[in-house]
Amino acid sequence: xxxxxxxxxxxxxTTNGNEFSASTPVVVLAIAVFVxxxxxxxxxxxxxxxxxxxxxxxxxxxxxxxxxxxxxxEETGVDWHVIFLLLGMMIxxxxxxxxxxxxxxxxxxxxxxxxxxxxxxxxxxxxxxxASALLDNVTTVLLVAPVTLLVCDRIGVRPExxxxxxVLASNIGGTATLIGDPPNIxxxxxxxxxxxxxxxxLAPFVVVAFxxxxxxARWLFRRSFTYHPERVQAIMSMDERRAIRDPALLxxxxxxxxxxMLGFVLHSALHLEPSIIALLGAGLLVVxxxxxxSEYLEEVEWPTLVFFMGLFIMVGALxxxxxxxxxxxxxxxxxxxxYFRAATGLLFGSAVLSGIVDNIPYVASMVPxxxxxxxxxxxxxxxxxxxxxxxxxxxxxxxxxxVGASANVVVIGIAARSGYPISFWHFTRYGLVxxxxxxxxxxxxxxxxxYAFS
Amino acid sequence: MRARDLAEQFPVxxxxxxxxxxxxxxxxxALPGLVVVDRDGLPLVILPxxxxxxxxxxxxxxxxxxxxxxYSESDAxxxxxxxxxxxxxELMPSRQFLPKKAADRPIVDPDANLMEVAAVMAEQHSPxxxxxxxxxxxxxxxxxxxxxxxxxR
Numbered sequence: 001x002x003x004x005x006x007x008x009x010x011x012x013x014t015t016n017g018n019e020f021s022a023s024t025p026v027v028v029l030a031i032a033v034f035v036x037x038x039x040x041x042x043x044x045x046x047x048x049x050x051x052x053x054x055x056x057x058x059x060x061x062x063x064x065x066x067x068x069x070x071x072x073x074e075e076t077g078v079d080w081h082v083i084f085l086l087l088g089m090m091i092x093x094x095x096x097x098x099x100x101x102x103x104x105x106x107x108x109x110x111x112x113x114x115x116x117x118x119x120x121x122x123x124x125x126x127x128x129x130x131a132s133a134l135l136d137n138v139t140t141v142l143l144v145a146p147v148t149l150l151v152c153d154r155i156g157v158r159p160e161x162x163x164x165x166x167v168l169a170s171n172i173g174g175t176a177t178l179i180g181d182p183p184n185i186x187x188x189x190x191x192x193x194x195x196x197x198x199x200x201x202l203a204p205f206v207v208v209a210f211x212x213x214x215x216x217a218r219w220l221f222r223r224s225f226t227y228h229p230e231r232v233q234a235i236m237s238m239d240e241r242r243a244i245r246d247p248a249l250l251x252x253x254x255x256x257x258x259x260x261m262l263g264f265v266l267h268s269a270l271h272l273e274p275s276i277i278a279l280l281g282a283g284l285l286v287v288x289x290x291x292x293x294s295e296y297l298e299e300v301e302w303p304t305l306v307f308f309m310g311l312f313i314m315v316g317a318l319x320x321x322x323x324x325x326x327x328x329x330x331x332x333x334x335x336x337x338x339y340f341r342a343a344t345g346l347l348f349g350s351a352v353l354s355g356i357v358d359n360i361p362y363v364a365s366m367v368p369x370x371x372x373x374x375x376x377x378x379x380x381x382x383x384x385x386x387x388x389x390x391x392x393x394x395x396x397x398x399x400x401x402x403v404g405a406s407a408n409v410v411v412i413g414i415a416a417r418s419g420y421p422i423s424f425w426h427f428t429r430y431g432l433v434x435x436x437x438x439x440x441x442x443x444x445x446x447x448x449x450x451y452a453f454s
Numbered sequence: 455m456r457a458r459d460l461a462e463q464f465p466v467x468x469x470x471x472x473x474x475x476x477x478x479x480x481x482x483x484a485l486p487g488l489v490v491v492d493r494d495g496l497p498l499v500i501l502p503x504x505x506x507x508x509x510x511x512x513x514x515x516x517x518x519x520x521x522x523x524x525y526s527e528s529d530a531x532x533x534x535x536x537x538x539x540x541x542x543x544e545l546m547p548s549r550q551f552l553p554k555k556a557a558d559r560p561i562v563d564p565d566a567n568l569m570e571v572a573a574v575m576a577e578q579h580s581p582x583x584x585x586x587x588x589x590x591x592x593x594x595x596x597x598x599x600x601x602x603x604x605x606x607r
Contacts, residue, residue, distance in 0.1 A: 100520045107524055146518035153512060153535075234529075242523040418513040 020320040021063060030064040030321045034314055034365075042357045049303045052310025052361075059317035069320055075368075076316030078309045081189040081275040082182075086136075086305060088278025089179060093139045094299035095289045096257060099250040100243035102131070102143040107240035110151045115232035117157050117225040121165055122214050124148055128166045129173025129210055133180045133203075134261065137170045137407040139299055144170075145414045154234040160420050161224030164427055165217050167411045168399050168434045172213055175395035176206035178274060179264065181405075182308075183354075183363035183394045188274065190367045191374070191387050195264040195274060201388050205445045209396075209438045216437060220430055249289055256285040304406075311364045319368050328372030335373060339382035340451040342373065343389035347446065350393025351439045355400025355431075363394045381454035385446060392442045400435040402427040457571050458564035460603055461585040461593025466491045469498075469543040476542050477506055477534070486581035486596055489560075490542055497584035497591065499552060500560045501545060509545040510536045561586045562595070568604055571595055 020026075037055030041048045059065045069076045105127050113119035124144060131140040144166055152159035174180035178188045178198040188198065244250055260281035263270070267277055286296050318324050335342040346366075353362050370390050377383020398405030402412055402424045408431070415422045466489045467476045476488055480503055487502040508516070510533060515521050525532060537545075546552065553559045560580045562571050564587045574583050575597060585592040 100523075103518065103520045103524065143518070146514035147521060149514035149517075150512070150521050150524075153514075237526040237528060238524045239526060240524055243520050245520070245523065414517060417517070 020065070020069070020322075022322040026063055027321050027323060029062045030059060030317055031323060033058045033062065033064075034318055037314060038357070038361065041361055048358070049307045049310065052307050052314065054310075056310040056313035056317075059314055064317035064321050065313060069316060070313045073316065076319045078312045078316075079186065079189050081273055082185050082312075083305055083308055085179070085185055085189075085273075085275040085278045086182070086308070087300060088275065088280075088282040089136055090139075090300040091282035091296050092257065092260065092278070092285055093135050094296045095249075095285050095291055096135070096253045097139065097143055097299065098246075098291070098295065099253050100245055101250060101254075102127070102140075103147050103243035104240045106144060106147040106151065107235075107238050107243065110155075110235050111238070111240070115155050115229075115235045116227055117155065118218055120151060120155070121162055121217060121221065121224070124151075124162065125165050125169035125214065125217065126210075129169040132170040132173035132407075133176040133206075134257070135179075137174045137181060137405065138301075138410050141167055141170050141407045141411050142414070145411050149414075149418050149420075151235065154231065154238070156228045156231045157224055157226055158420065159224075159418075160415065160422050160426070161221035161430075163411050163415050163420075164422065164430050165221055167405075167408050167427075168213065168217075168431065169210065170407050171395060171399045171405050172206060172210050172434075172438060175209075175392065176203040179278075181395045181398075182360050184391055185274075186360070186363050186367055187387055187391050190371060193387060194268045196268065198391075199265075201385075201449075202391060205392070205442060208445075209441055212437065212441060213434060216434065220433060252288045253285065256281055256288065259284070308360070308364075311361050315365050315368065318365075324368045325372065328369050328376075331369060331373055332376045337377075337380060339377065339380065339386065340447065343382070343386055343446050343451070344443065346370070346386055346389040347393040347439060347442060350390055351397035351400065351435060354394045354397030355404045355435065358403070359394040359398045359405060363390065366390060366394075382451050385450035388450070389446055392446070393439065396435055396438045396442065399431045399438070400428070401431055404431065404435075455568060455603060456564065457562045457566040457568075457585045457595060458587075458592060460568075460571070460595045460599050461564070462595070462599065464489060464582070464584075464594035464596075466495075466497070466591065467542050469493075469541065469546075471542045473506075473509070473537040473540040473542055473545050474534075476501075476545075477510070477537055480506060486598070488542070489582060489584055489591075489594055490546070491591075494589070495591070496586065496589065497559060497561055499546065500578070500580040500582045501542070502579075502581050506537075506545060509540070510534050512536055560584060563587075564592055568600065571600055572604075575600065 033055050037051045040046045040051035071077055106124055109123035109127060110120050113123055128140055128144050145163055148162050148166060149159050152162055178184050178195045184198060260277060263277035263281065264274055267274055370386050374383050374386055402408050408427060412422050412427060465479055465483065468491060480488060487500045489497050490499050490501055492498040512535060560574065560578050560583045562574055562583050562585055564585055571583060581597045582594050584594045
C-alpha cells in the first residue's frame with residue numbers, strides 16, 4: 001500500500017458509496033487481514049480454506065463487510081455465478097468420468113501411436129488440452145494420469161516427463177475457454193464477458209501456443225522417449241473398448257455435454273448466464289444418467305467452493321473500505337492512456353505472481369482493480385484487452401512452478417503414490433521454460449491483435 | 455475347548471522375506487493369509503491374501519478401476535508386477551496401522567476360549583490369529599478351523 005493511496009483513502013470516500021467506514025484504523029486492519037490471509041494461503045501454514053474463511057470472518061469483525069455486502073452484493077460479495085458454474089461443471093464431470101471415455105481415448109491414442117513414446121506424449125497432451133478446455137483441469141489430469149502410468153509401464157518408459165507434460169498441456173488448454181480455468185470463470189463473471197468472447201480472443205492464441213509447446217516437448221522431455229519395439233505388443237494387446245462399461249451412459253453423457261457446450265456458445269443470445277447453463281446441464285445429466293447422489297456429487301470439491309466464498313468476501317471487504325478503489329485510481333493515473341504498457345505489466349506480473357501463489361486468489365483480488373482500469377478507459381481501444389492480458393498471464397503462469405496451479409499439485413501427488421516422486425524443482429525446471437515461452441508468445445499476440453493497429 | 459487345542463502348525467514370514475516367495479507360500483499351502491513376525495519372532499500382523507493382492511496390483515489400477523478392464527487375457531503376468539523386487543515389509547499397511555501395543559497384535563493366549571479367539575479375529579479383520587505362549591508361537595488358528603469347531607454338525 002503506497003502512502004499516496006492510503007492518503008487518498010482517508011480523505012476520499014468509498015468508491016461504491018456504501019456505508020462502510022474508510023477510517024484509517026479500519027483500512028489498516030482490513031489490509032492487515034488480507035495480507036495475513038494471503039501469507040497463510042501462499043505458505044500453506046494453515047489450510048487455504050481455513051485461511052480464506054478466517055480472513056472473511058475477521059473482515060466482518062473489524063467492520064469491513066457485513067452479511068448484506070458479503071451475501072447479496074454483486075460487487076463486493078460472494079460471486080454466486082462462479083460458485084454455481086463450478087458446482088454445475090463438477091457434477092457433470094462426476095458423471096462423465098464414470099463413462100470410461102478418457103481411458104478409452106488414451107489407450108486408443110497409444111495404440112494409434114504404435115507405442116512410439118513421443119507420438120503417445122503428443123496425443124495424450126492433445127487429449128488433455130482439449131478436455132481441459134471443456135472441463136476442469138484438475139479432473140482432467142486426475143483421469144489422464146493413471147492411464148498414462150499404465151501406458152508408460154507397458155511401453156517401458158519412465159512416466160515423469162509424460163505426467164509433467166500433461167499438466168502443462170492442461171493449463172495451456174484450460175486457458176482457451178471461459179470454463180477451462182477458474183481464473184477465467186472469475187474474470188468472465190466480473191467483467192461480464194461471454195463464452196464466445198473467450199473463445200474468439202483466447203482460443204486462437206492457445207492453439208498456436210499448444211503447437212509450440214508440443215514442438216518444445218520433443219526436446220524438453222527427450223530423455224523419456226526411449227523406444228522399445230519389443231514392448232509394442234504389450235500396448236497393442238490392450239482392449240480400449242472394455243473401458244466403456246456402459247455405452248448408454250456414455251451416449252447420454254456426451255449428448256448432454258454437447259448440449260451444455262451449445263448452451264455456452266448461445267448463452268448471450270439465450271439471455272442465460274453460464275452458471276445457469278451448467279446447472280441445467282448438470283440437472284439433466286443427473287436425470288438421464290440415473291446415477292446416485294453419491295456418484296454425481298463425487299467430484300464436487302466442497303472445500304474449493306468454500307475457499308472461493310471466503311476469498312470473495314475478503315476481496316469484497318477491501319473494495320468496501322476503498323482500498324481497491326484507491327489502488328485503482330493510482331493505477332489509472334499510472335497507466336494514463338498507455339494501455340499496451342498496462343497490458344504488458346499485467347501479463348508478465350500475473351505470470352510471475354501466479355507461479356508463486358495459487359492463481360485463483362490472485363485473480364480474485366486483481367479483478368476489481370482491472371475492472372476500474374477498464375471502466376476508466378470508457379471503451380478506449382485496448383482497454384478491454386486488459387482482461388485478456390490478465391487471463392493469459394494468470395492461466396499460463398500457473399505452469400511456472402510445482403505449486404502454480406491445483407492440477408500440478410494433484411499430479412505430483414499421484415506420481416508420488418505410484419513410486420515416481422517428482423520434486424518441486426524437477427517440475428519447475430520444465431514449467432519455467434514452458435511458461436516463459438508461452439507468455440513471451442502471448443505478448444506479441446496481444447500487441448498485434450489489440451494495440452498495433454489502433 | 456481352548457485356543458491351544460485348535461492351534462496348528464503354520465509357516466511364518468519375516469519382514470525381509472521377498473514378497474514373491476511369501477506369495478508363493480500362500481499359493482502352495484493354500485493359506486488364507488501370511489503371519490508376519492517381527493525381529494523377536496512375535497507375530498506382528500497378518501497379511502490376508504487380499505492385502506497381498508492389493509500390493510500386487512499396479513497403483514494406477516487402484517487409482518482408476520476402469521483400467522483393470524483393458525488388459526488382455528495374456529497379460530496375467532502384469533498382475534504380479536507390483537511384487538517383483540519387494541519384501542514383505544513393503545507390502546505392509548503404512549506404519550500408522552501397525553500395532554502399537556501388544557493388545558493390537560493378532561495374538562491370543564493358549565487358554566483363550568473360542569469366543570475370545572473369534573473376537574480378536576473379527577476386530578482385526580484377520581483370517582488367522584497366532585497362539586502365543588510366553589513369547590513363543592505355539593501355532594495358529596485359521597477362520598476355517600475356528601468355525602469348523604464351533605458350527606453345529
